[in-house]
Amino acid sequence: MNKRTTIYLDHNATTPLCPEAREAMLPFIDGLYGNPSSYHHVGRQARSAVEAARRTIAEIFGCSPAEAVFTAGGTEANNLALRGAAAALKDRGRHIITSAIEHHSVLKTAEALGRDGFDITFLPVDAQGVVAPQAAADAIRPDTILISVMHANNETGAVQPVEVIGGAARQRGIAFHTDAVQAFGKIPQGAVFEYADMVTVTAHKAYGPRGAGALLVRRGTPLVPLMTGGHHEQGLRPGTENVAAIGGFAAAAEQAVAKLASESARIAALRDRFEALLLQAISNIAINSRGAPRVPNTSNVCFAGIESESVLLHLDLLGICASAGSACTTGEPEPSHVLRALGLSSVQAQGAVRFSLGRATTVEQIDTVAAALAGIVKKLREVSSL
Amino acid sequence: MNKRTTIYLDHNATTPLCPEAREAMLPFIDGLYGNPSSYHHVGRQARSAVEAARRTIAEIFGCSPAEAVFTAGGTEANNLALRGAAAALKDRGRHIITSAIEHHSVLKTAEALGRDGFDITFLPVDAQGVVAPQAAADAIRPDTILISVMHANNETGAVQPVEVIGGAARQRGIAFHTDAVQAFGKIPQGAVFEYADMVTVTAHKAYGPRGAGALLVRRGTPLVPLMTGGHHEQGLRPGTENVAAIGGFAAAAEQAVAKLASESARIAALRDRFEALLLQAISNIAINSRGAPRVPNTSNVCFAGIESESVLLHLDLLGICASAGSACTTGEPEPSHVLRALGLSSVQAQGAVRFSLGRATTVEQIDTVAAALAGIVKKLREVSSL
Amino acid sequence: MAREDEDWRRLYEQDREPDIEDSQAGVIFYNDTVIEHFTNPCNVGEIDDADGFALIGDPSCGDQMKLWIKVEAGHIIDIKFKSFGCPGAIATSSMATTLAMGMHLDDARQLTDDDVVRALGGIPANKQHCSLMGISALQAAIRDYEQRIVQRP
Amino acid sequence: MAREDEDWRRLYEQDREPDIEDSQAGVIFYNDTVIEHFTNPCNVGEIDDADGFALIGDPSCGDQMKLWIKVEAGHIIDIKFKSFGCPGAIATSSMATTLAMGMHLDDARQLTDDDVVRALGGIPANKQHCSLMGISALQAAIRDYEQRIVQRP
Numbered sequence A, B: 001m002n003k004r005t006t007i008y009l010d011h012n013a014t015t016p017l018c019p020e021a022r023e024a025m026l027p028f029i030d031g032l033y034g035n036p037s038s039y040h041h042v043g044r045q046a047r048s049a050v051e052a053a054r055r056t057i058a059e060i061f062g063c064s065p066a067e068a069v070f071t072a073g074g075t076e077a078n079n080l081a082l083r084g085a086a087a088a089l090k091d092r093g094r095h096i097i098t099s100a101i102e103h104h105s106v107l108k109t110a111e112a113l114g115r116d117g118f119d120i121t122f123l124p125v126d127a128q129g130v131v132a133p134q135a136a137a138d139a140i141r142p143d144t145i146l147i148s149v150m151h152a153n154n155e156t157g158a159v160q161p162v163e164v165i166g167g168a169a170r171q172r173g174i175a176f177h178t179d180a181v182q183a184f185g186k187i188p189q190g191a192v193f194e195y196a197d198m199v200t201v202t203a204h205k206a207y208g209p210r211g212a213g214a215l216l217v218r219r220g221t222p223l224v225p226l227m228t229g230g231h232h233e234q235g236l237r238p239g240t241e242n243v244a245a246i247g248g249f250a251a252a253a254e255q256a257v258a259k260l261a262s263e264s265a266r267i268a269a270l271r272d273r274f275e276a277l278l279l280q281a282i283s284n285i286a287i288n289s290r291g292a293p294r295v296p297n298t299s300n301v302c303f304a305g306i307e308s309e310s311v312l313l314h315l316d317l318l319g320i321c322a323s324a325g326s327a328c329t330t331g332e333p334e335p336s337h338v339l340r341a342l343g344l345s346s347v348q349a350q351g352a353v354r355f356s357l358g359r360a361t362t363v364e365q366i367d368t369v370a371a372a373l374a375g376i377v378k379k380l381r382e383v384s385s386l
Numbered sequence C, D: 001m002a003r004e005d006e007d008w009r010r011l012y013e014q015d016r017e018p019d020i021e022d023s024q025a026g027v028i029f030y031n032d033t034v035i036e037h038f039t040n041p042c043n044v045g046e047i048d049d050a051d052g053f054a055l056i057g058d059p060s061c062g063d064q065m066k067l068w069i070k071v072e073a074g075h076i077i078d079i080k081f082k083s084f085g086c087p088g089a090i091a092t093s094s095m096a097t098t099l100a101m102g103m104h105l106d107d108a109r110q111l112t113d114d115d116v117v118r119a120l121g122g123i124p125a126n127k128q129h130c131s132l133m134g135i136s137a138l139q140a141a142i143r144d145y146e147q148r149i150v151q152r153p
Ligand SMILES: Cc1ncc(COP(=O)(O)O)c(C=O)c1O
Pocket: A012, A072, A073, A074, A075, A076, A078, A103, A105, A150, A152, A153, A154, A179, A181, A182, A202, A203, A204, A213, B238, B239, B240
């Protein structure tokens, strides 16, 4: 071990590309450059690839290919779901329900709709970071048009009761959207349209490439496109398709589903070992959402008395990659809205570090990181004024 | 010649990836998978790449890096420009000017804004497919907030007087946007902010990858983002950056600029040869916008008495790729709105085929296609009832 | 078939194997029978002394067809067409005339667009409307023939 | 420096060459001097019989600092700090105390955050506010010392 090797525990931020996705993409980078809308054989090859990918994604989610709308990623899919449904349903009502722990691409979009004349209810979570289904049901009003609750939280990994909330929504004829970006490939999802009308997924959080995501839209769900242009993606998302990324997405998704059972057991064991080691070696720590059902790879740890960026920099100097809150908030000192929603104080939330494990994570890595953290925390606490 | 070789004359639909773009992308497909928003070294590598690409694009267009907003492509950039400026300026006025020959991502967006309470003027074009600058100036009203006129038309190649129209807009304090998707890499553009406030470009029309485009936004231009989420791209475009595509875009853009002078001369000569051969061999044809300033690679030909899909299929059976109208309208029999705007009848417009040449186009290919067309047109005219 | 001597036709005879893998081999939209009827349509032409004629379609909407028939003893003994339109229109015109050739008028009257589509082995969904054209023209030409008989002094 | 014996510290001693090319080698945000003051901060601790003390910052807003000084003959003969905050806060605290150590109070009063930033060779723009903390705490501790003298019976 003469060379710093990277230990990557930031899989909730993004994942490396799996070999299958790489293989699926390369032909479309190297020679198959066609535009799927073109008439000729070069275009048809591209169209075949896109439609094959669409069938793969549809099969995985138990929907029909026409119900899978490819986007450039999760943020776009979330915006399409919320803004699109709000625009389509605004004459039926103006009330939208979401949760306080959504990813910014849902949360800020809901806030923006709030400024545009919609009335938004942000459901609270309990101390474990889970939305109470009853709270969701109670929030429903006659003018409620849309409910959006994420499947798994990106910061804590807490799994939300989307089946129950979705069921309540469907019973009342209200559209239900779930951001499944962090759930996909980590927990089984089954036939998503049994409880949801719209589901967001993105390739790059599941060993696929950047540049492809999807909004699954159950047939009949009212939706106004975010953008206008050509007639791509069933009229819901114009723009020349990113064929390589879409092909890579499908290949990665297939792998994610195939590996789900074995990998989630393996990764959950590593995560549990990691947490046991930390609890043993470091006093005054709290593992957020530990009492909730969680996706197997995520461990969100509060180190009392120290500030997370200092932990991250120490880790980074050792080649260890982790994150504080969500990756999107780097550069802003504001503490995580998710941890605040769990009831943590601002000071506590500032000491939170997220470790998100993945396919390449090993026992040795876990042990190295736990040992490193024990030292880092000790050192920072010696400096700390708290 | 025992094997059908592809002759690709559809570069306005999309282009193959140039080797430089491929080289720039591969590291980010193979190992450098970081999320640019992440704190650690894996993320920083990605961020460095994105910022280097931004500097490259900015330098090419003579703007500052902070003025380059990466998007997933041209359609998104056009939507951001039109919808974003309309939303930002709606209290100042509701009148928007665009042209009748815009790409659908501008045209349909303008129409959508028209349904949302904006008043849209669609400037006509002359018989050569060019907007008269005076018409643009005359259309300006006290409540005009935005003018959007494309730099080069995708179907005919006709170059629009954007400098003059942009100058008139600036004089009146009106935001000017130009869709430069088809101009970039084909004609010199200089410092675009001298006449425009917003400029759309997309990588895949200039030998870059699918999945990256940019809206260049001059500092101070009022713009509301299309989507909400993280703080990426100066707050104007949230979502995890497609690092590989952005890197490939910058590499391709550098090449496009470096090769512009030599390639445009070479390609213009081929295009002229092609048109001369056709005019010589086939009676009753018309080359659209031939009297206008055109980008060097585009030839839009009307074959009287026959329908373009029949020409395309014959060509395709010979391995020759061309398109009818814009690629986006495949599957719809409606004749090109661009050619109708030039004053062509519906029947004439249906006989139009677009040939768009590119870097790999050779004299031999041109001669082969011209010969093939002579035969195809003769055959189809023998069948034709017109 | 008559034009096999022409230069440009020789290009078609080349090995059609594409230089880049195309799972759909050839054309996605149209099957080989359709392609064959498009590239080598049967019964193209006009009949100067036709017994029945029809002009249908609107070229400004995408297609137009002219169809001539010659009838003897209740049978269509010759049929010719000309067509302005997409490959689907040309192929279905060719197939409709092929089916009708030699038929007794009573049988020809029973021909439907389904028969044409079936004979072609199917055509893409967005081209179904084309298949109507050949049959509509045929029926219109038969009606024209019948009307001429009625009007015969 | 005192903890070089610890297990986890050994990790730092490894060759830092990254396994994947990192043009920025190490950390983009902070230069080597900042990193050094962050990983091995100087003057960490408390002074039991301090002559001046200051507590500044609000931990719920991101950082807090405590600073103690010992003064003899108008000179700062000892200085210690404790800091809750980001790497920028720790490094600037370390540098501020390093600069002030041994200084005459008249000179120490002239120290500004610019001096700290300059001594560190710069810090990232979004961390400039941290650099204020060390200096603010120093000035507050000096004021505290002065006040105690005035109040001395
Ligand atoms: C829960 C969740 N939703 C949405 C997103 C956004 O996805 P993307 O980065 O593909 O835009 C992310 C990741 O950043 C996420 O974690």
